[in-house]
Amino acid sequence: MTAMRPIPRQGLLDIEAYVPGESSAPGVAKVFKLSSNETPLGPSPRALAAYKAAAAHLQDYPDGSATRLREAIGRSFGLDPDRIVCGTGSDDLLHLLAHAYLAEGDEAIHTTHGFLIYPIATLAAGARPVVAPETNYTADVDAILKAVTKKTKVVFLANPNNPTGTVLPFDEVKRLHRGLPGDVMLVLDAAYADYVRRNDYEAGIELVATSDNVVMTRTFSKIHGLASLRLGWMFAPEPIVDVVNRIRGPFNVSGAAIDAGIAAIEDVEHQNRSREHNTRWLEWLTREIGKLGLDVTPSVANFLLIHFPQTKGHTAKEANEFLMARGLILRQTTAYKLPNALRLTVGTEAANRLVVGALKEFLGQQ
Numbered sequence: 302m303t304a305m306r307p308i309p310r311q312g313l314l315d316i317e318a319y320v321p322g323e324s325s326a327p328g329v330a331k332v333f334k335l336s337s338n339e340t341p342l343g344p345s346p347r348a349l350a351a352y353k354a355a356a357a358h359l360q361d362y363p364d365g366s367a368t369r370l371r372e373a374i375g376r377s378f379g380l381d382p383d384r385i386v387c388g389t390g391s392d393d394l395l396h397l398l399a400h401a402y403l404a405e406g407d408e409a410i411h412t413t414h415g416f417l418i419y420p421i422a423t424l425a426a427g428a429r430p431v432v433a434p435e436t437n438y439t440a441d442v443d444a445i446l447k448a449v450t451k452k453t454k455v456v457f458l459a460n461p462n463n464p465t466g467t468v469l470p471f472d473e474v475k476r477l478h479r480g481l482p483g484d485v486m487l488v489l490d491a492a493y494a495d496y497v498r499r500n501d502y503e504a505g506i507e508l509v510a511t512s513d514n515v516v517m518t519r520t521f522s523k524i525h526g527l528a529s530l531r532l533g534w535m536f537a538p539e540p541i542v543d544v545v546n547r548i549r550g551p552f553n554v555s556g557a558a559i560d561a562g563i564a565a566i567e568d569v570e571h572q573n574r575s576r577e578h579n580t581r582w583l584e585w586l587t588r589e590i591g592k593l594g595l596d597v598t599p600s601v602a603n604f605l606l607i608h609f610p611q612t613k614g615h616t617a618k619e620a621n622e623f624l625m626a627r628g629l630i631l632r633q634t635t636a637y638k639l640p641n642a643l644r645l646t647v648g649t650e651a652a653n654r655l656v657v658g659a660l661k662e663f664l665g666q667q
């Protein structure tokens with residue numbers, strides 16, 4: 302029998318579409334969006350100026366290989382621009398990698414509370430997502446290695462991870478890499494690398510440079526404050542760069558994104574300001590929320606995961622409603638298998654203080 306309508310490939314209807322963090326609270330005039338890990342400091346003023354100037358050239362196709370941007374990234378990290386590919390956000394690159402290296406019958410591993418794009422990209426490529434358990438909300442190298450089978454083609458690891466904010470030290474990432482067969486690609490998603498202040502951490506540059514099966518992805522959406530422009534990049538071995546360049550959109554990065562991205566990556570002072578703001582308020586929020594008696598998973602990123610008790614009146618769901626009614630929008634993490642937690646993005650000083658005050662009130666402590 303002929304189907305009466307177009308039928309998508311097997312597996313696609315198993316995908317739960319990604320639900321972004323909420324951005325409005327019904328009936329509340331002033332809202333603080335702390336649900337999508339956006340920077341409270343906004344983009345570099347120089348990036349903003351470059352973006353506005355790009356308006357003069359909207360009729361022209363952008364440089365399809367984003368050469369000047371790749372060179373600027375290369376200068377800033379000491380990398381060969383030929384080993385960099387830019388994308389429409391790093392989500393774009395994660396999907397391209399999945400499409401290029403996964404097929405029906407293959408498996409891709411991610412961890413229990415790993416970033417939701419990984420199972421989506423895996424299923425979209427027709428492959429099977431395999432979940433490796435975490436320990437203390439942190440990726441567990443032994444569990445990942447145990448999940449590897451002959452069918453494994455990709456391991457996705459967000460380091461630091463979203464939504465937990467936890468991180469694997471470089472030694473552990475290296476141990477993971479050593480344990481993987483050479484034909485398994487290790488994707489190190491370093492979206493939050495810019496915020497990490499630990500000397501046992503390495504985003505992935507060294508591993509990519511010294512191996513044939515590691516890819517590091519980065520984004521302009523977080524510390525650079527350009528989430529709306531959709532801009533990310535990856536650093537990878539030459540053969541992987543070659544493959545992704547064959548299948549990506551020929552103009553996947555807009556001219557405005559190229560220009561703003563160059564200005565952003567060159568504005569080191571703005572990045573430092575953002576990092577310092579984050580370090581200060583991440584510590585403050587962790588301490589103050591901890592004092593309220595709530596468990597906070599220690600985070601190295603620009604957000605933190607707050608755990609709520611399951612007692613009626615004090616649950617994450619009720620806390621979310623209470624905060625929402627006050628214009629404080631956090632991220633519910635049920636889709637991340639964390640129904641008793643909320644993820645809070647580090648905000649402006651005013652937003653941070655309001656959140657702590659509101660939580661205190663919610664818990665009946667004032």
Ligand SMILES: *Cc1c(COP(=O)(O)O)cnc(C)c1O
Pocket residue numbers: 338389390391392393416459462463490492519520521522523528531532533
């Ligand atoms: C925010 C985020 C990204 C960035 O996605 P873009 O498409 O570049 O905006 C990538 N990975 C993780 C884990 C993230 O949280």
